[in-house]
Amino acid sequence: MISFHNVTKRFGSNFALSDVSFDCKAGSVHALTGENGAGKSTLMNLLAGVFSADGGEIRLRGAPIAPERPADSQRLGISTIFQELTLLGNLTIAENLFLGREPMRRGMVDRAEMRTCARAALARLGSTLDVDTFCGDLSVADQQLVEIAKGVSTDADIFIFDEPTAALNAPEVEKLGELLASLKAAGKLVFYVSHRLEEIFRFCDQVTVLKDGAHVETRPTAGLDRDQLVSLMVGRVLSQFYPERPSGPPGGPVALEVDRLQIEAGGPQVSFSLRQGEILGLAGLEGQGQRSIIRALGGLQPAVAGAVSKHEGSQARKLDLSVVQTVLAGIGFVPEDRKIEGLYLPLSITENIGIGMLRRSSIWQMARTRRDVIASLMARMEIRSTSARQLVGQLSGGNQQKVMIGRWLASGIDVLLLEEPTRGVDVGAKAEIYALLRDFADNGGAVLMISSELLEVLGLCDRILVVRQNQIVAELEGSAASEDEVMRLALTGRAANLAESHA
Amino acid sequence: MTDFATSPSTTTGQRLRAAGSAVASLPFAYAATLILLIAAYFMRPALLSPMLLLLIARQAAPLGLAAIGQSLCMRVLSIDLSIGGVIVGVSYILTGGLLPFSDPVLMLIAIAFGVAVGLLNAFFITRLRASSVIVTLAVTLIITGVAVAFSQLRSPGDAPEMLRQVSRLKIGIVPVALLIWLAVLIPIAVFLRMSVFGRYIDAIGANPRAAWVSGIPYVRVVTVVHVMSSLFAVFSGFLLIGFVGVGSMDLGRDLALNSLAAVILGGVTFGSGKGGVLGPTVAALMLTFSFNLLTSLGLGEPAKLMLQGLIIGVAAAAYSIQRKT
């Protein structure tokens, strides 16, 4: 249905895509994968009319196409769910779903029709959200759902999903799978860009691997296994995905003591401690309060009551939970949305990382940038860039993520709070980030993280606190915990056969 | 491990190319200044005498000072339209005759007034998240309204002798006002380039939300920026009042908008978090020179306004095109 012929795209002197050629059939789900910055989004953006190609051509049913703007692409029957959310906060769900192709009646926008169709589109994803809600009032996961609903509600032949599941939880991913199957059955072509290997194997018929802008392989997923796919992507076999946990029980001194922290008036209180040298995970279903806890600790969201103290040596200092204070006290926070809350996209890598080193200086002091530290950090983290002066906005998602974590690693903090540390990051980079975090912990740092990818929590954390309805319902040993057990605790607050000794 | 940011592998050719592209990306004010100078050479060569150029530079000093403050605001994605109001306030404090103090004390009061206005602006902008355009517009309305109302009670008096001297004196052929401008400009430029404050300004300009999340003292930095902007306006007002010699309620009326033009023509853009102090300075000179050139061409007011509009519009558009390519 679609075929790429020697497609090339440059950004400045950088080749984001060079001579990419492959074909895709109607009635199939075609996975697109590869490392961060491999060019997946760029290729899809060409199809979506966001960029235009510098060379080669794209053919739709044999005829060359060159959409110059998203509207052109929509007219050609291509519907795109972009990697970045494109919902408008001041429009309702219904309005967002039909923006750009509003149903009209007697010269006016037909709101009734819009609502009906919007409800139907959401229903296909098993969602019952009120279609008159403004999208700005939705959680990220709901926004992602609406985004998908928007993409599939169009009458298109080709659907592009660019990392649609980055913010979704298991049950929603399940629904998405059903949806993909129904699209496939209706004879549509679906592009599915993802770093989640199991989704690729479960949902997709074909997989194309890109590397550094070049086409590596297009193959049926059937005859492929995980390791093969990973080595196609990374160019080598990852011997160890998650770093080794330190042997023995985590017994470092306490780094952060959380005492009866209360997020909402009248809500439950949580207490726990974070030790030096450990990686502690908060696990639970979406919206159960993990995010509020970690945000409150980072000073980003006010807490109603409770005390948090930071221990240094034998001294304990009670913290005033504002961002400026927590950073001064040596606590760094890595947000889940790196573009909005994390990075300075128009500034260079050096500046993005260097700014973290200034955290203890007064604003009147002279600033020093430790270029040597930054250079070695970049080398260690394998940040792919043309130079340290490249603007962060030009990096691929995974590399941006590394820069954001790198800022804190270079700043000399000793407690790191992470939200979704590897969102949208490729397997290779993931392994690298895990290693960095473990290294940070081994050198006396303490890590507290939340992640919607349960396997990541299980694989990386030394201890896991399961959160349900704003409360910590269980504490588990990371190496001993199983996916089943955590899920059950997260859903019911109760372990299956065990006594509630942990709660 | 080699540090490739400082590694010696860059060739001369690369350096030349880098230098070339650096010149190409200079703010348009530089090119526009050059064009205007060439135009003057052919049309009004007398304007190019050192005497007159220095004088034009002195005329540009109030705008130049105001533009520094404005550029700081714009670099943190804010804007300061209260510059005009501050100058009216300063004029009233110094010449209104309502406060029974000596001139130096009055000048200190004017400075304190500037700080207060900056703090007020900053409070609304950072704490209440109000639009800076509207806040500073409202503050201007309040200050001018109150000053004009009070000034109806009593006619404005003479400007402090000290300020009159400053705006008149010359060292050799160099006006003191120009030296004062430079004396403010250079340390500020160095400070912004070297200090933590300057880095934070860049970061906030690039992404205010990220700056907050990563613990940059956002409120403090923006507050300092607005206080500085108001202080620059106070100093700009000092020069203007000294220059005029007597209080007036229409001093500095177009300074707020002109400083905005100077800042943008000088290469400071919203949202890039980047921008120097030199660009706006050159742009302030450019605007003042263009004003003088148009005057000396003997054009009527309408033609002058039209050309002035064209210069600002074309310069701003040309600079954007050049930056894009």
Add this chain to the structure above:
Amino acid sequence: AQEEVQLLPANLIEATSPNMVPAGKFKKDGPWKIGMSFVGVGNTWIVQMIEETKLEAASNPNIGEFIFTEANWQPAKQVADMEDLIAQKVDALIVAPLAPALVKDQVAKALAAGIPVINFGTGGDILSTTVEVMGGGERFGEVGGTFLKEKLGGKGVIWAFRGIAGVTEEQQRYDGFRKAIAGTDITIGAEVYGDWNYAKGKQLCENFVLSGQPVDGIWFSGADMTRACIDVFTEAGKPLVPMTGESNNGFLRAWKGAGVDGAAPIFTPGLGPATVRAAVALLEGKSLHTHYYSSPAPIDNQNLDSYYRPDLNDAFWVTSTLPEDKIEEMFKKN
């Protein structure tokens, strides 16, 4: 027959029309409500004029309320102000129009409602107001033009510094000036709008002086521009040429200090009180001429000392109707 109404001392104003408003036409019992719509504020002449006007209104026990509005130099605002004053049923309306054409509807509306309208300033042939109290205008420009014509012996190059573009009063002054030099060999070497403003005037003058443009005399449309130019000449060490000015103490000071050859038409802030007196006279039922014009003999090098007040600051304008203690309170040099 009644005694002639004195709006101002005789040397300051004269009746210029034989037509009379019939006695008793607008007679009304007090206390009266008098409204005034003024164009806007911004210079020291206006400050003083308003002060004198308010003082005059306050000192008349028969005036129950004096409502002053200013239009902030906006035509729409002036129209609105006049509507509001009419809606409040003022007994007499004083209007200083931004431009006569802009307020003719409202003037007609007021007259139709039986409200006498006193025109303060400009626009004789467009507005059919009850009484006109005028000053400045063509005569103002003419005084300066005549002075320069005589000083230059009918030939030479003159710079013309005009006021704010598009203001009727400014245009009239300029027309008067052109009239005065018509038919001579005097040429206008440069013509600019200095907005009646010191800073702008100074910038423009500096530009001319330093770019070496020839000049034999300078005509000014008034206010603070002359002082600016004298300062420029002095600072540049250039010999002064004859200049025209206005009856402002700051200019008189500079004039005296620099020893420039000058002439200054008098535009008295007393015109404000004169309009109030005219309104009162109408309401008292007295007969008035329909047109008054203020064009006192200008200040020249000889009589300069009798007008200049070294003890007062630059904001003071002669000739004032204010009592001496009030003058000292307002303008004492600090």
Add this chain to the structure above:
Amino acid sequence: MLDLKRRSRRTGLTPIALALPLALFILLCLSSSTFTSLENLANVNSQIAALLIASLGQAIVAISGGIDLSVGAVMGLTSAILVTVDPSLAVPLAYAMGIAVGLVNGLGVTFFNVHPLVMSLASMTFVQGLALLVNPVPGGVVPGYLRTLAVSEPLGLPAALFWSVGVILLAWYLLNRTRFGLRTYAVGANPASAQRNGVSAARHKVACYVLCSLAAVTAGIFLTARVGAGDATMGAAYSLDTVTAMALGGVQLAGGAGSVLGVVAGVLTLGLISNGMNLLGISPFLRAAVTGVLLLAAIGLQRREAIGA
């Protein structure tokens, strides 16, 4: 009430924005006998009609994420054109001029990427110069049919009422019922996202600037007809007044939020301040200060997420 709060994401409306004109109205009713007279109310309506028309145009640009300082100059040029050009050509020429200015502003902001404040500052300066060139001294004769349209009293109601209601309905329909309106909110909130949804953000913004200039021309026509004479500087104060009015009414300069109701409330507030001060005999010099204080109060209570311009 809850709905007002929820919808404020789109309308920018706050209780205070709506309460301000109401409170002023009640205050004036209680303190001035003249205020409630039919004549005075008609006056107030006539006084604010031009500002209302221009502000609605400004609001459309603001909702799309821009600002237009050239509104006042366009009004001035309209006024100059009306009294200097042949009466039958005057109105079409004025509208053609409006389209041209709007196009220049819009293209400058979108394709040349010039900041709207600077772009419209440049066009404001140019257009003001042109207006003075066309009509240097106030005066001239306004075509008779325009006079009738602005000052007659059909059905005993002031013509300004019909103009006001007309533009309010038109703007309301445009913003709330048409595709154009919905897309204006979308473009204002995030042009890049809107673009990805198939809305041509640049073209849309240009259209908004053109609409704003057309509104300014209409306001200029009304004002010139009402005053009965041409004046090149007639609109000088309107650029900032329109910004003030819409800000009072909760329209957000950052784009994406604003409402016709808000603009009406803002314009009413300004009109009542002016009228009230004249009626109550409060020093006119304090008008600006009072406006400033109300403006600070109104925006201090607005909900905004972004910090900045």
